[in-house]
Amino acid sequence: MTAAVRAERCSKWYGSVLGVSDVTWELGGGVIGLLGPNGAGKSTLMKLMAGLLRPSRGSIQVFGGDPVADVAVRRRIGYSPEHESTYDELTGLELVTSLAHLAGVPREHAGRAATDALAAMGMTEAMNRRVKGYSKGMRQRTKLAATLAHDPDLLILDEPLTGVDPLARTQIIDRIRKLAAAGKTVVVSSHVLYEIEALTQDIVVIYRGQVLAEGNLYEIRKLIDHHPHRIQVECDRPRELAAAMAGSEHVRRVSIDRRGVTIETLEPDRCYDELAVILTEHNLQLRAMTSPDNNLGAVFEYLTGDRGGRASE
Amino acid sequence: MTATTLTGWQATTALARLSLRRVLRGKALWFAIAIGLFPCLLAIAWRANSLAGVEAWDRVTVTFALVMAIVAPILVASSLSDEIDDRSAAYLWSRAVPRWTVVSGKLLGLAPVVAGSLVLGLLACWLILGGPTVVSGAEFARALVGFVAGAIGCSAVSALIATLAPRFAVPIAVAWLLLLDATVGALDVGLHAITVSFGTKAIARGDDGLVGPLSLVVITVLALAIACYRVDKIE
Numbered sequence: 001m002t003a004a005v006r007a008e009r010c011s012k013w014y015g016s017v018l019g020v021s022d023v024t025w026e027l028g029g030g031v032i033g034l035l036g037p038n039g040a041g042k043s044t045l046m047k048l049m050a051g052l053l054r055p056s057r058g059s060i061q062v063f064g065g066d067p068v069a070d071v072a073v074r075r076r077i078g079y080s081p082e083h084e085s086t087y088d089e090l091t092g093l094e095l096v097t098s099l100a101h102l103a104g105v106p107r108e109h110a111g112r113a114a115t116d117a118l119a120a121m122g123m124t125e126a127m128n129r130r131v132k133g134y135s136k137g138m139r140q141r142t143k144l145a146a147t148l149a150h151d152p153d154l155l156i157l158d159e160p161l162t163g164v165d166p167l168a169r170t171q172i173i174d175r176i177r178k179l180a181a182a183g184k185t186v187v188v189s190s191h192v193l194y195e196i197e198a199l200t201q202d203i204v205v206i207y208r209g210q211v212l213a214e215g216n217l218y219e220i221r222k223l224i225d226h227h228p229h230r231i232q233v234e235c236d237r238p239r240e241l242a243a244a245m246a247g248s249e250h251v252r253r254v255s256i257d258r259r260g261v262t263i264e265t266l267e268p269d270r271c272y273d274e275l276a277v278i279l280t281e282h283n284l285q286l287r288a289m290t291s292p293d294n295n296l297g298a299v300f301e302y303l304t305g306d307r308g309g310r311a312s313e
Numbered sequence: 314m315t316a317t318t319l320t321g322w323q324a325t326t327a328l329a330r331l332s333l334r335r336v337l338r339g340k341a342l343w344f345a346i347a348i349g350l351f352p353c354l355l356a357i358a359w360r361a362n363s364l365a366g367v368e369a370w371d372r373v374t375v376t377f378a379l380v381m382a383i384v385a386p387i388l389v390a391s392s393l394s395d396e397i398d399d400r401s402a403a404y405l406w407s408r409a410v411p412r413w414t415v416v417s418g419k420l421l422g423l424a425p426v427v428a429g430s431l432v433l434g435l436l437a438c439w440l441i442l443g444g445p446t447v448v449s450g451a452e453f454a455r456a457l458v459g460f461v462a463g464a465i466g467c468s469a470v471s472a473l474i475a476t477l478a479p480r481f482a483v484p485i486a487v488a489w490l491l492l493l494d495a496t497v498g499a500l501d502v503g504l505h506a507i508t509v510s511f512g513t514k515a516i517a518r519g520d521d522g523l524v525g526p527l528s529l530v531v532i533t534v535l536a537l538a539i540a541c542y543r544v545d546k547i548e
Contacts, residue, residue, distance in 0.1 A: 014548075050407045053548050071318050075409035085401040087331075089338035098331045102324065102408040104317050130338075146404065 002064045003027055004154050004185040005049055009058035011209075012044050019044035021209040022058070027187070031180045033196035034189040036206040042189040043082055045206065046156050049187065050079035062154060075104045078152035080143045082159045082189075088132040092123055095131055096146045103150035110149075117149035118142070122171050136163035144172060148179065155179060155186045161195045173198055228252045229268040233275065234260035234287040244278045260288070321417075324410035328418020332392055336423060341391050345384045349430040352376040356438040370448050373438045374456060374517060377431060378510055381460065382495060385427045385467035386474075386486035393419050393475035394482035397547060413541035416472055420465075420537070428464035432457055452519075459517025459525075466509040466529045469536040470494075476543035507532065 005027035012019035020041040034042045047053040048060050051067030051074050059066075065073035087095050096114035105113050118127045121141040126134065131142060140163055147155055157176070161169055176199055180186050190196045196203060197217075204214040213220045235241055238261045242254045250267040265271040268291075279286055319327065336342055352373055359369045393416070396402040405415050439453055448456075467490055474489060475482040490509065498510030505511040506528045515525020 047403075052403060052406050071409045071411060074407060075318055077407060079403070079407035081400065081403040083400050083403075085399040086404070087335055087401060089335045094334065098327070099404055099408065101327050102319070102331075102405065102410055104319060104409045106317065107327075 003061075004029065005060070005062050005187075006064075007045075007048070007058070007060045010048060010055045010060045011057040012048060012053060013056045018209045019053075020048070020206075023209075023211050024058075025204070025211060025214065027185060029180070029183065029185045030202060031176060031186045031188060031200035033200045033203040034187055034206060035191075035193070035196050035203050036189075037191050040191075040206045041209040042191075042206055043158055044209070046079070046158050046187065046189060049154075050074075050077055050156050052079070075150070076153045078103075078147035078150065078155045080147040080155075080157045080160055082162070084136065084139050084163075086131050086139060086143065089130065091128050091130050092118060092134070092138075092142045092145070093127040095142060096127075096149050099146045100149035103152070105150050113149045113151075114145070117145040120148070120175055121145045122168065137165050137168045140164050141168055141172070144175070148175075153184055155184060157186065157188045159189055159191070161190065161192070228264035228266055229271070230291060231263045231265065231268070231271060231275070232260055232288075232290045233263065234289070235279070236285040236287070237282075240282055241278065241284055244282060245275070248274060318409050321411060321414055324414035325417040325421055328405070328410070328414055329420075329422030332419050332422035333426070336388060336392060336426060341387050342426070345387050345426075345430055348380055348383050348387070349434045352380060352434055353437045353441065356441040360441055360443075365442050366447055369442050370439070373435070373442065374514075377435060377438075377460060378463070378495065378513060379491060380434070381427070381431055381463055381467050381513070382490035382510070383487055384430055385424075385464060386471045386483045386490065388427055388471075389419060389423045389468040390471035390475040390482040390486040392423055393472055394479040397475070397479040402547075412545045412547075416476070416537065416540045416544050420468055420472055424465050424468040427468055428461045431460045431464055435460060455519055456517040459513050459515075462516050462526070462529050463509055463513030466512060466533045466536075469533040469540070470509060473536040473540040473543075476540045476547065 003026045005025070007023045007025040010023045011021050018041075023045065034045065036042050044053065048055060049062060049067065051062070054068050062073050063076055067073050067077065090098070093111070093114055096118055097110045100113045100117070101107050101110040115124075115127070118124060121144055123138065123141050123145060126138055131139065134142065140160065144157065144160055147157065160172060160176075164172060176186050176188065188196065188199055201217040202215070203217055203220065205212045205220070233241060238256050242256050242261045245251055245261070245263055246254045248271070250265050250270050251263055252266060253264040255262045263271060263275075275289075278284070355376060356369070356373055359365065359372065396405070396415070402415070406412060435457060439447065470490060471482070471486045474486040478485050494508045495510045498505050498508035498514065506524055509529065509532055512525045512529030512532065515521040516529070
């Protein structure tokens, strides 16, 4: 089966400024989260995939073809840019209808396709109003409707959750998951970690134009074997738990604060097993057990070497 | 629903409809109308001051040549450059249409608006100044043809400038057409043949045989060819 996207040592410079550097990447199906801070190269990589940019070096193929030169390839792509600029003079329905037609939907069907796409984004009531009067969230939803109205196989969504209200966020996340379940490939970028986390476990971490890591969130976490895994435990007698755990050879550090006991270990699986035993043996009442390291924020911090804090927003 | 790839012509007409719809609802059209009405006000003033006849008509056509050099950039250059500069062009570049159709679509959609505003203005001025008593119907028709051809030429040059310098496309296009093109076109030197204003004047007055029409065709085709090439390179 042809990969949806295949990048081969792909680099892009804007003059002397690096956009992406030497990216070799193959993309199958489902939802893939492209994660990185602002200016990391996410948008450049997405524009390369959408056929808006040509690689300065290397190549990028979408469904086996060149997205810049081959219009038939672009027909299978739905691209939603990060910026808000749209055609303010048009109504939402006119905008999506026009763009659906330009994406290859026959003129007589474009209106229907646009209406359905806008309905899927919860924009039915506002679709006959001009885009000029839309809120940021409505613009975002209209952009997404325009992206999926022509039923593309690859959706490239650059920061699709930026500026949307919680209800719209839920609708968009739900829609993206349905598209992936229907066999579409969806690439979603964000610099906000919990947004990606809500969408997918398959991530690509990009920083300073380079892909630092890719794969399942938990697999990526495993790559960071030099970094201790943290487990936070809330129980009725934290000091007793801390004392019991402190003697274990795999435990690097144990600390107690008002949230409970935080254990740092290099062997998480062994630590979880031992915790279960200690909790049972000491008859400790467990209130909560979380692992902050399962959050994308931690992964991103470790991979980028940013230990100064959670790299988001 | 089966998506297909549009042909170049289908994409051009779709983009022309889109551009036309946007311009009909935007501010640029009102600016263009206001500028287009200016010669009519002058015609009324000339008529009120008993200045009529061929002299007044000549003044009207000169004024319209200047109007054309402003209206085409306002409508065509702004439409294309806004698209590139505001990055809304990303929606078009990512669609299954060749990029050159964005230029051809804008031209097909907007050059008729430029030409239409000139035709209506000329008609109004002609009637204000006395209609067939000033210049014959045949001469008037020739003037209309000249200005329609000139509108297409100015629109093509405006599109070219929009792809070369999108950020300052309108002032550059106005400066080019109003100062450089109009000045060189008015000179009695061979170089004037490479200007839109000369071609327009030659067709409108029936002078210089085929030189005027040919020069306009060459300028228009060349400007469009470069604009289409440029738009393909924009990132």
